[in-house]
Amino acid sequence: xxxxxxxxxxxxxxxxxxxxxxxxxxxxxxxxxxxxxxxxxxxxxxxxxxxxxxxxxxxxxxxxxxxxxxxxxxxxxxxxxxxxxxxxxxxxxxxxxxxxxxxxxxxxxxxxxxxxxxxxxxxxxxxxxxxxxxxxxxxxxxxxxxxxxxxxxxxxxxxxxxxxxxxxxxxxxxxxxxxxxxxxxxxxxxxxx
Numbered sequence: 001x002x003x004x005x006x007x008x009x010x011x012x013x014x015x016x017x018x019x020x021x022x023x024x025x026x027x028x029x030x031x032x033x034x035x036x037x038x039x040x041x042x043x044x045x046x047x048x049x050x051x052x053x054x055x056x057x058x059x060x061x062x063x064x065x066x067x068x069x070x071x072x073x074x075x076x077x078x079x080x081x082x083x084x085x086x087x088x089x090x091x092x093x094x095x096x097x098x099x100x101x102x103x104x105x106x107x108x109x110x111x112x113x114x115x116x117x118x119x120x121x122x123x124x125x126x127x128x129x130x131x132x133x134x135x136x137x138x139x140x141x142x143x144x145x146x147x148x149x150x151x152x153x154x155x156x157x158x159x160x161x162x163x164x165x166x167x168x169x170x171x172x173x174x175x176x177x178x179x180x181x182x183x184x185x186x187x188x189x190x191x192x193x
Contacts, residue, residue, distance in 0.1 A: 017059050081093075085120075113145070121134070
């Protein structure tokens with residue numbers, strides 16, 4: 001669609017890429033407000049994410065669309081899940097599942113999103129009034145991720161690309177590299193593409 005609309009002009013790809021970033025940054029700010037941050041604090045959190053070298057690098061590399069879309073969709077999925085969990089309204093569950101599906105369709109790393117839901121659930125001690133009903137709020141995201149993993153395995157078979165390896169050391173070390181990119185606000189992450 002971008003190629004047809006812009007005739008292959010690079011500016012069109014960049015506008016779409018930056019638009020995804022802006023939607024993601026707005027999601028971080030909205031999530032910050034939902035978590036109880038004051039408006040200025042939520043804005044600072046959004047700017048910190050939006051200006052992080054790991055995010056900016058992906059935005060500048062137009063070929064890295066999946067990274068930007070996955071980050072944006074995961075952020076909105078978490079926000080919609082929190083609102084749905086708190087209100088119990090089905091429309092928020094639908095929105096969180098749509099955002100999660102978009103994230104999963106963009107990048108495999110989105111399989112960790114239900115873990116984030118679970119961490120919020122645990123941090124806020126489940127539903128104090130009705131823990132079993134509250135725990136059910138985790139089910140739709142978990143079911144969607146399991147369906148994704150099963151479908152992915154069936155489609156890709158036993159190929160090397162079919163395996164998703166959640167190596168704790170790799171996650172820890174990669175997280176450290178990403179955090180090191182924050183200070184002193186370097187332009188590059190030091191992560192090899």
